[in-house]
Amino acid sequence: MSPQAVVFDIGNVLIEWQPERFFDAEIGEADRRALFEAVDLHAMNDRVDRGERFRAVIEETAEANPDFAAAIRMWHDRWAELASPVIDRSVRLFRALKRRGVPCHILSNIGEETFAIAAKNYPFLEEFDEVFLSGALRMAKPDGAIFAHVESALALPPEALFFTDDRAENIDMAASRGWATQLFTSPSALAGRLVEEGLLTAEEVA
The missing domain is CATH 1.10.150 (DNA polymerase; domain 1)
Structure with missing residues (x-):
């Protein structure tokens, strides 16, 4: 899938x-x-x-x-x-996905109050379809339970989810559950992987 x-x-x-x-x-x-x-x-x-x-x-x-x-x-x-500055090309990739009609979500180890500060400073964070915060859920990556919660909340099988994170232990847990994953090292590497997965075209990530 x-x-x-x-x-x-x-x-x-x-x-x-x-x-x-x-x-x-x-x-x-x-x-x-x-x-x-x-x-x-x-x-x-x-x-x-x-x-x-x-x-x-x-x-x-x-x-x-x-x-x-x-x-x-x-x-x-x-x-x-x-928590600054914004990584501009990552945000452009997110918006390209949204224009394509691809649902985009957040899964982050962050408190509710700190996320509110981030969203005030970076309003694009409120453009995501669903936001899963460790502080609200009282569980955190890389615990498998938080990934299971996302699967259940989105009513999607693991193989329908693509996840990018900068920490290898979080990527490893998601991959072990069957998620498609990309260890984030740069927006360019993420762009290439999104093209490989058929989520965006080369023109859309340029």
Whole structure:
């Protein structure tokens, strides 16, 4: 069966997600390294992605690490800058699929509050047909359960779904269920795969 719908991750697929780069610019590389060595900020963010309240998690972490509190609070107060910029060609591919009538969905490890900030800054996120957020579902990639939920919600068999994500473990789980997959390395590579799958033409991805 050829794919009938395309499922996009958000971070590093549609929008760049490089917190270290943001902190290098704000506090300098040396202080950023000290911060990330002292505080597991990605684990902190995982809590938000699994449904905990955004501000509460950041405040708890800041209070537990007073030497880094001001920098940690940037994760909340300046989150829109952490999640930037948009990956323009990926968005163009999404819109080309939409023009073709291909249903397009999101499956992302992201909190509901952080997604709301992203959608405010990048309104194209509200153009997707269905949005599956780990924070709302209280389960996250690469857990097989979240992929099963998408299949059930869309009433599609796994082989009808095409999925692109920047993390190999998420791609591996989707592929093990029978989804068509593309590990996202660049918009150009994704474009080529969409053409191979017959979802877009070479002219449409140019």
